[in-house]
Amino acid sequence: MSDKIIPIGPYHPLQEEPEFFRLRVDGEVVTDIDIEIGYNHRAIEKISESKSYDQVTFLVERICGICSTSHPFAYTNAIDDLLGVEVPERALYIRTIIGELERLHSHLLWLGLAGHFLGYNTVWMWAWRYREPVLDIFERITGNRQHYAMFKPGGIRRDLDEADFPWIKKTLKSLIPKFDMFKGAVIDDPVIRARTEGVGVLTKQDVHDYACVGPTARASGVAMDVRKDDPYAAYGKVEWKVITQQGGGVFAKAVVRILELYESTNIILQCLDKMPKGPIDLNIKDMPAGEGIGRHEAPRGEVFHYVMSDGGNSPARHKVRAPSYMNIASNKKAVIGETISDATIILAAVDPCYCCTERMAVVDYKTGKKVFDGQDLIRLSQEKTERLRQKTKNR
Amino acid sequence: MLKHLFNFIIFPGFLFTAVVGLAASWIDRKVTARVQWRVGPPWYQPLADLVKLSIKEITIPKNASKVVFLLAPLFGLSAVILAATFIWQANIQLGASGFTGDIVVILYLLTLPAIALILGSSASGNPLASLGVSREIKLMLAYELPFIICIIVPIIKSSGFLKMTDLIAFQAINGVFVSNISGILAILVAVFCMQAKLGLVPFDMAEAETEIMGGIYIEYSGILLAVLKLTKTIMMVALPVFLSSIFWGGFSVWKYVVLLVVMILMRNTNPRVRIDQALRFFWYRMTSLAIIAVLLATLGM
Numbered sequence: 255m256s257d258k259i260i261p262i263g264p265y266h267p268l269q270e271e272p273e274f275f276r277l278r279v280d281g282e283v284v285t286d287i288d289i290e291i292g293y294n295h296r297a298i299e300k301i302s303e304s305k306s307y308d309q310v311t312f313l314v315e316r317i318c319g320i321c322s323t324s325h326p327f328a329y330t331n332a333i334d335d336l337l338g339v340e341v342p343e344r345a346l347y348i349r350t351i352i353g354e355l356e357r358l359h360s361h362l363l364w365l366g367l368a369g370h371f372l373g374y375n376t377v378w379m380w381a382w383r384y385r386e387p388v389l390d391i392f393e394r395i396t397g398n399r400q401h402y403a404m405f406k407p408g409g410i411r412r413d414l415d416e417a418d419f420p421w422i423k424k425t426l427k428s429l430i431p432k433f434d435m436f437k438g439a440v441i442d443d444p445v446i447r448a449r450t451e452g453v454g455v456l457t458k459q460d461v462h463d464y465a466c467v468g469p470t471a472r473a474s475g476v477a478m479d480v481r482k483d484d485p486y487a488a489y490g491k492v493e494w495k496v497i498t499q500q501g502g503g504v505f506a507k508a509v510v511r512i513l514e515l516y517e518s519t520n521i522i523l524q525c526l527d528k529m530p531k532g533p534i535d536l537n538i539k540d541m542p543a544g545e546g547i548g549r550h551e552a553p554r555g556e557v558f559h560y561v562m563s564d565g566g567n568s569p570a571r572h573k574v575r576a577p578s579y580m581n582i583a584s585n586k587k588a589v590i591g592e593t594i595s596d597a598t599i600i601l602a603a604v605d606p607c608y609c610c611t612e613r614m615a616v617v618d619y620k621t622g623k624k625v626f627d628g629q630d631l632i633r634l635s636q637e638k639t640e641r642l643r644q645k646t647k648n649r
Numbered sequence: 650m651l652k653h654l655f656n657f658i659i660f661p662g663f664l665f666t667a668v669v670g671l672a673a674s675w676i677d678r679k680v681t682a683r684v685q686w687r688v689g690p691p692w693y694q695p696l697a698d699l700v701k702l703s704i705k706e707i708t709i710p711k712n713a714s715k716v717v718f719l720l721a722p723l724f725g726l727s728a729v730i731l732a733a734t735f736i737w738q739a740n741i742q743l744g745a746s747g748f749t750g751d752i753v754v755i756l757y758l759l760t761l762p763a764i765a766l767i768l769g770s771s772a773s774g775n776p777l778a779s780l781g782v783s784r785e786i787k788l789m790l791a792y793e794l795p796f797i798i799c800i801i802v803p804i805i806k807s808s809g810f811l812k813m814t815d816l817i818a819f820q821a822i823n824g825v826f827v828s829n830i831s832g833i834l835a836i837l838v839a840v841f842c843m844q845a846k847l848g849l850v851p852f853d854m855a856e857a858e859t860e861i862m863g864g865i866y867i868e869y870s871g872i873l874l875a876v877l878k879l880t881k882t883i884m885m886v887a888l889p890v891f892l893s894s895i896f897w898g899g900f901s902v903w904k905y906v907v908l909l910v911v912m913i914l915m916r917n918t919n920p921r922v923r924i925d926q927a928l929r930f931f932w933y934r935m936t937s938l939a940i941i942a943v944l945l946a947t948l949g950m
Contacts, residue, residue, distance in 0.1 A: 258776055260861075268859050281783075282924065371859045373850045373921030379685035445851065445919050448926060594780065595923045598860045 257285065260594060264293050268371060268598050271608035275585070275601060282593040287586060291608070292615025302572040307333060307541055310569065311405050314559070317574065318610050319400065320363060323356045324552030325574065326405035328559040331486055331548025333407035336561055339536055345409040347529040350488040352396070352404050353550065354518040354525075358429075359388040360553035361511040361518075364605045365436060368508060371602050372449055377439065384432045387425050394418055409535030419526050426519050433515045440508055450505040454588035454600030457502060464584040467577045468555020469514070470604045472498045473506035480551040492524040504596075504603040511605075541565065543646070552577055554605050564646050571642055576610030661737030663730045663883075670882035671695040677885075677913050684917050695882070702875035710868050714772040721769025722869070722876040728761035729880050733887040739813035740890065740900040750811045755891060756800060759846065762880050763789050766865055773868035781864020784924045785855035788845055791931035792852075796842035798939035802826065802835035803895045805946040817899045825898035831945035836896045838939045840908070843888045844915055845927070847881065851919040852927055885909075 263274040272293035278286040298317055302310050314325035327349060334341055362385040369377030389399040395414055396402035404410050440446055456466065461474045471478045479496045481489040497513040499506035543565040550557045555577025562571040581604035589597045616625040626634070656662055674695045682689030709715060732755050739747050763785060771782045803826050804811060807819045826832035845852035855865045869877055889908035890900045897904055922930070 260776060260780065267862055279780075282780075369920070373853060373857065373859070374919065375681075375850075376685050376917045377920075379687060383686045443920075445922060449920055449922065593923060593925070595854060595857070595860055595921075 262598070262601065263290075268602065269606075269608065273606075273608045273611075275597075277589070277594065277597060279594060282595070284589050284592055284594060284597050287589050287597075289582060289585065290615075291582075291611055291613055292617075293612075294609065295612050295614045296609075297614070299572050299574060302569055304568060306567050307407055307569065310572065311407070312403060314574065315401050315403065315405075317576070318607050320360050320607060321356060321552045321554060321557075321610075322401050323352050323405065324550050324557045325559070325576075327353055327487075327550040328548040328552075328557040329561070330405045330407050331550060332546045332559040332561045333548070334546070335548055336544050336546025336563055337408065337538065337542070339408060339538070341409055341536065342533045343530050344413075344532045345534045346487045347525045348410050348414055348534065349405065350492075351414070351522050351525050352402060353487070354521045355388055355391060357518045357553045358515060358522075359385050359392075360605075361515055362388065364511060364553075365440075365508070368504075368599065368602060371599050372446070374446070377436075381436065384429060384436075387429060391422055391425055395422070406535065408538040409533075411535075413534050414529075423523060423526060426522060430516070430519060433512065433519075436515075437512050440512060447505060449596075450508065450599065451501065451503055453504045453596045454592060454603060455502040456584055456588055460502075460584065460587045464587060465580050466555070466584050466604075467580050468551070468553070468605075469507055469510045470555065470581045470584065472496065473510045474502040475500045478556075480549045480556050484549065486549070488525055488528075489521075491528065492521050494521050494524075504599055507603045541567075554578055554607060554610075555581060562642070562646070570646060574610075576607065578604065578607040578611045579613075582606050582608075582611055656738065657730065657734050661741065662734040666730070666733040666737070666883050666886050667879060670879075670884075670886045671699075673885050673909055674882050676909065680910075680913050681917055684913075699875045699879060702870075702878070703872040705871040707871035707873055708868070710773050710775060712774040713868065714774075717772040718769050718868075719873065721765045721772065722873050722880070724768075725762035725765030726876050726880045726883075728758045728765070729883050729887060732758035732891075733883055736813070736887055736891045736894065737900075739817065740894055747812050747814045751813055752800065752804070752811055752816075752895065755813075756797065759884070759888065759891070760789070760793065762884060763846070766877065770865045770868070775868050777861045777864055778867050780861050781855045781857070781867065784857075785865055787924050787928055788852060788855060791928045792842040792845040792935075795838050795931055795935040795939040796846075798936065799835040799838040799842075799942060800895065802831055802939075802942050802946045805943065806831070813894055816895050820898035826896050829945075830950050831942045832896055834938055834942035834945070836892060838935050838942065839892050839896070840911060841935055842931075843892065843908075844912060845931070846888060847884055847912070849912065850916040851922045853921055854924050854927065857921060885912075 257278055257280055260277045260279050261274065262268060262277060264272040274290040274293070276288040276290065277284050298313060302313055305313055311326045311329060314329045315322050317325045362381050366378040366381030366385070369375065369381065392402060393399050395418060396404050396412065404412060456470070456474045458474050458476060461471045461476050466474075467478065475498055477496045477498050480486070482496050494517050497510050497517060499510050541563050543563055545560065545562045548559045557577060558575040560571070560573040561569050564570040584604065585601055588600050592600060617623070618625055658664065675690070675692050678694065679689040709718065735747065735751055735755055739751070767782050767785050770778045803816055806826055806829070807816055810816050810819060820826060827836055848856055857864055861867070866874065866877060889905050893900055893904040893908065
């Protein structure tokens with residue numbers, strides 16, 4: 255059979271967001287893959303420069319619908335770094351709880367979707383059913399099932415009610431048998447193993463080459479986790495371990511995520527026990543000039559935020575790097591040589607979040623060609639950095 | 650002549666089988682929904698789907714071979730209706746039912762829907778459809794061999810009957826074939842082949858919505874899609890009834906329900922396998938099992 259191109263995207267049942275993978279196939283085997291992003295750019299970094307520091311927390315929360323708290327988490331870390339303040343202890347614990355609850359629901363969501371992509375709709379529905387209690391906890395403690403709006407530079411916005419703690423603990427503990435069930439259903443099922451084990455393998459070297467982060471890296475045996483490597487919030491104060499697997503394939507990624515469910519539950523339970531009483535907010539009023547970085551281990555990997563302040567009301571420059579941006583590129587390595595059936599689950603195995611990954615692309619609609627190539631974009635960004643440097647120097 | 654036409658179109662052919670099939674597909678959807686903690690559709694949903702599809706516009710791709718594309722679904726549907734008519738007639742002893750060798754004819758007729766779909770879909774000129782077609786062809790090559798081998802078992806055990814009514818009568822006197830080890834092996838293989846023939850999970854790779862967006866069905870819309878769905882629905886009745894007649898001493902409601910439940914459970918507790926895995930499964934495991942069943946049958950077990 256001659257070479258032909260199988261498109262996955264921009265609109266495809268595999269993905270809920272517009273993204274384009276052009277698979278060149280020989281029969282069923284993928285020989286090359288071209289990844290195109292830039293269908294839905296929202297210019298969040300630019301908008302951020304016109305909002306006040308408090309408003310930006312809400313803005314970045316809307317970068318991603320699933321890991322909605324990772325961006326505010328990293329952003330507030332960046333602002334706290336910029337200010338050089340010590341956030342109250344209780345606020346740190348509450349931040350940790352929110353971050354870990356989010357990991358629970360995000361991993362359960364991925365587990366369900368992975369089942370759906372494999373045609374195993376029962377796993378899909380069951381995983382999402384047991385995701386519900388996590389969302390119920392969110393609703394009880396933050397008022398929202400998604401977009402919790404809990405973060406704020408220098409603290410958090412709402413306190414947790416001690417009266418809720420027994421109920422939260424009970425709900426979380428009731429989830430552990432369900433996680434056991436999923437562990438059994440995925441690890442012991444011969445058909446799932448046959449479909450996923452050794453499929454789309456990334457070696458340790460590939461992980462380093464493509465700078466993969468999060469569960470994608472940990473499934474290849476790279477023990478990389480910001481929570482451990484550079485502890486922030488309350489992660490240094492609780493007992494937990496980094497989950498790694500050696501396989502590197504889709505199966506290993508699934509196992510990493512399932513085992514992380516236990517660790518997250520463990521962290522939340524410890525936080526609820528250890529949480530001290532006290533203030534939750536520093537009530538920051540002034541923003542000095544300077545720059546700060548913030549990192550957070552999102553469910554998909556490390557989120558990085560850089561904020562530059564010129565002493566004004568809004569960031570002079572705000573840079574976001576989401577984990578999927580690093581992980582999606584690794585598909586270039588993982589997909590080639592596999593079949594189309596496997597390609598879809600490999601593409602999904604990095605738990606891609608396309609709205610985080612979105613970058614600008616300027617396309618001439620008459621010719622369909624991209625106006626700026628890589629070199630042009632580097633030149634444009636260097637010019638912009640130079641302008642920023644001049645601007646902050648003048649102040 | 651008129652009687653045959655009546656048998657073909659109304660009872661027990663098209664209309665009757667379609668109604669039973671729609672009911673069965675509702676049971677399938679409802680049970681699936683309950684297994685997945687969903688509510689599930691109301692009883693008329695399969696019919697409503699067909700009605701909705703049949704009032705929709707038909708889109709014909711520009712570079713499709715139009716005649717083949719349009720006629721293939723009807724070709725498949727009429728073949729499966731004919732098969733269903735034969736199978737029912739043998740079971741309810743309607744008139745002079747059957748002829749020597751009707752099992753072979755039914756085997757051919759049950760293969761035709763897949764062939765029609767392959768023809769029609771490859772006529773559409775869509776790359777994803779051609780991928781689905783190549784998978785369907787491989788799958789057909791995979792399941793037809795063990796299916797035909799395991800059909801030989803009842804023929805051997807009845808010392809050479811090739812007529813369905815004879816087989817049913819033989820089982821009524823000498824006991825059903827599934828009471829022997831060879832019969833059990835044969836129906837086991839046949840149930841897996843049935844799942845693949847119906848294109849249900851784990852053997853739905855020709856359709857594979859999340860991989861190739863419906864693959865073999867991708868270009869079909871409107872009433873043509875309704876016809877294809879109806880073909881599948883009728884197959885869902887014809888195949889289990891066929892299996893229960895030749896292995897299990899004739900049709901009865903509970904036997905049909907048992908086979909249906911096996912089908913539904915299998916499709917809800919498995920992910921989709923890859924085409925090469927399916928090929929290996931049918932050729933190595935199922936064919937060997939079917940051959941063992943035939944050998945056991947010749948030894949009288």
